[in-house]
Amino acid sequence: MEKITESTSLYNDLDKMSTLELLTNINKEDQKVALAVEKIIPSIQNFVDELHPRMERGGRLFYLGAGTSGRLGVVDASECPPTYGVPHGWVVGLMAGGDGAMRKAVEFAEDSKEMGWKDLLEHEINSDDTVVGIAASGTTPYVLGALEKCNEKGILTGGITCNPGSPLDQVAQHPMVAVVGPEFVTGSTRMKSGTAQKLTLNMISTSVMIKLGRVKGNRMVDMQLSNNKLVDRGTKMVMDALNISYEEANQLLMDHGSVRAAIESKRH
Known part of the structure; x- marks a missing residue:
């Protein structure tokens, strides 16, 4: 063949x-x-x-x-x-x-x-x-x-x-x-x-x-924050989801370690 x-x-x-x-x-x-x-x-x-x-x-x-x-x-x-x-x-x-x-x-x-x-x-x-x-x-x-x-x-x-x-x-x-x-x-x-x-x-x-639930909407909410580009992307996701400032979103992200956890912390 x-x-x-x-x-x-x-x-x-x-x-x-x-x-x-x-x-x-x-x-x-x-x-x-x-x-x-x-x-x-x-x-x-x-x-x-x-x-x-x-x-x-x-x-x-x-x-x-x-x-x-x-x-x-x-x-x-x-x-x-x-x-x-x-x-x-x-x-x-x-x-x-x-x-x-x-x-x-x-x-x-x-x-x-x-x-x-x-x-x-x-x-x-x-x-x-x-x-x-x-x-x-x-x-x-x-x-x-x-x-x-x-x-x-x-x-x-x-x-x-x-x-x-x-x-x-x-x-x-x-x-x-x-x-x-x-x-x-x-x-x-x-x-x-x-x-x-x-x-x-x-x-x-x-x-x-x-x-398996690893994306919310169209966002990678569980991505690893392993470089500045991804931290910036994650910060903007949190900003958009919670309608807050870049600085506040960045602080939340750093405190909680993931986009998912940062967003959920404010919604509960």
């Missing part, structure tokens, strides 16, 4: 294109990505609706991938605590080759069918948890081996891929398959496939965090 992610680019002689032609054509391809993700919203919805009650009762969300796919999972997981004020262990990104592979590719790390499950076992994975395998090609052994084990153990599984009919599409209980077509540079799945995976991960984590 030919993988769509490996199929030949729709463009030839890239090395003869001007800078403007390169950028215009890359952008033309990128515009197809959001439309491909739009088509799989029902699949993402079904997955989130099963994920939400599991997280509500204390289950964790794991992302598992190799290379670009693994990095995207780690990025999404690492952004949940500062954005939503959740504990670091709630959403966990694991990648073939370990954390060192974030910066530098680890050769053949993705080719082990056993390592993904071993990495999950280090986190004492249990049947309340959920595991999402991420693989553009849908054929990564590190991901497939882990999801097969999860299925055996009654752990909810999702799969984010760009290859319909791939092994990941078959193994995941909830396959989310955004068909973005051939890459601008043949086989360079960090491009459109990576963008589709990032969009899908954004949708999963954002929607489930909202459903």
Whole structure:
């Protein structure tokens, strides 16, 4: 079976294109990505609706991938605590080759069918948890081996891929398959496939965090106040919510440590 992610680019002689032609054509391809993700919203919805009650009762969300796919999972997981004020262990990104592979590719790390499950076992994975395998090609052994084990153990599984009919599409209980077509540079799945995976991960984590009560209205009321920009943003949220001065809002925020607590202190 030919993988769509490996199929030949729709463009030839890239090395003869001007800078403007390169950028215009890359952008033309990128515009197809959001439309491909739009088509799989029902699949993402079904997955989130099963994920939400599991997280509500204390289950964790794991992302598992190799290379670009693994990095995207780690990025999404690492952004949940500062954005939503959740504990670091709630959403966990694991990648073939370990954390060192974030910066530098680890050769053949993705080719082990056993390592993904071993990495999950280090986190004492249990049947309340959920595991999402991420693989553009849908054929990564590190991901497939882990999801097969999860299925055996009654752990909810999702799969984010760009290859319909791939092994990941078959193994995941909830396959989310955004068909973005051939890459601008043949086989360079960090491009459109990576963008589709990032969009899908954004949708999963954002929607489930909202459903878990981590957003009020449209505000990140539990975000960590870890730099001046976020303190300023939080102060303005408190100002708007309580209709008070910047100085008073800032003092409340500093006293209570979060936007949610600052607002609630005045409403009770």
